[in-house]
Amino acid sequence: MKLIAVIISTAIIFYSCKSNDKSNGSVQNNEQEVASPAADSTNIRKVITDFYNWYVGNESRMHTYPLYQSINNNDAPPYKINWDAVAKYQAFIKDSVPQLGQAFNDNQKIFFQQCDSAFKKDTTGEVPYGFDFDWFTNSQEDSKYLLEQIQKPLxxxxxxNGDEAIVEIKGSFKDDKGVEQTNTVQVLRMKKENGQWKISKTWSD
Known part of the structure; x- marks a missing residue:
């Protein structure tokens, strides 16, 4: 009987050790599947840099779509959003600009709806609401200036926050005394789509 008890005890200990090994192995595998924040930051920075490198050379293509039009067809207010042109514009983005995700098109469509509502309230404004700045630089600055700041090693x-991120791009300038100062030159929103970081918003509300 003692021999049987020893054999049973040994079997229980061996089974417990095997179970622990499997459990530990599972934890290790799960840890390896989680992307590191450093890797995400590197990927995010590359996506942004790649986009603005492309944008500087293709800015004119992005502005060929007549996204708004005169209601009276005389190039004067009141205006309305040209939704047919918006559809073609967003199809171009989807097919040709991989750094901009579906969330970007969704957010910009909401923005255009806001513009359309503003047009109906302001029927005499010569400069259409929302079209007095570059959405991609969020300013009236030349896009080359933003790219130069993006390329600085800052x-x-x-x-x-999960599959979303807010990115404050830092640039630098010299103050009146010639001292180098840093500042935020652009704030972007990012969203991970199908495992890839994409730009989801480039302008502020």
Whole structure:
């Protein structure tokens, strides 16, 4: 009887050790599947840099679509959004600009709806609401200036929340005394789509 008890005890200990090994192995595998924040930051920075490198050379293509039009067809207010042109514009983005995700098109469609509503309230404004700045630089600055700032080896502030992120791009300038100062030159929103980081918004509300 003692021999049988020893054999049973040994079998139980061996089974427990095997179970622990499997459990530990599972935990290790799960840890390896989680992307590191550093890797995400590197990918986010590359997506943004790639997009603005492309944009500087293709900015004119993005502005060939007549996204708004005169209601009276005389190039004067009141205006309305040209939704047919918006559809073609967003199809071009989807097919030709991989750094901009579906969330970008969704957010910009909401923006255009806001513009259309503003047009109906302001029927005399010569400059259409929402079209007095570059959405991609969020300013009236030349896009080359933003690209120059993006290419500087400065750390950016990247705040992640699950599959979304807010990116504060840092640039630098010299003040009146010639001292180098850093500042935020652009704030972007990012969203991970199908495992890839994409730009989801480039302008502020």
């Amino acid at each position: 750390p950016w502030n990247i705040t992640r």
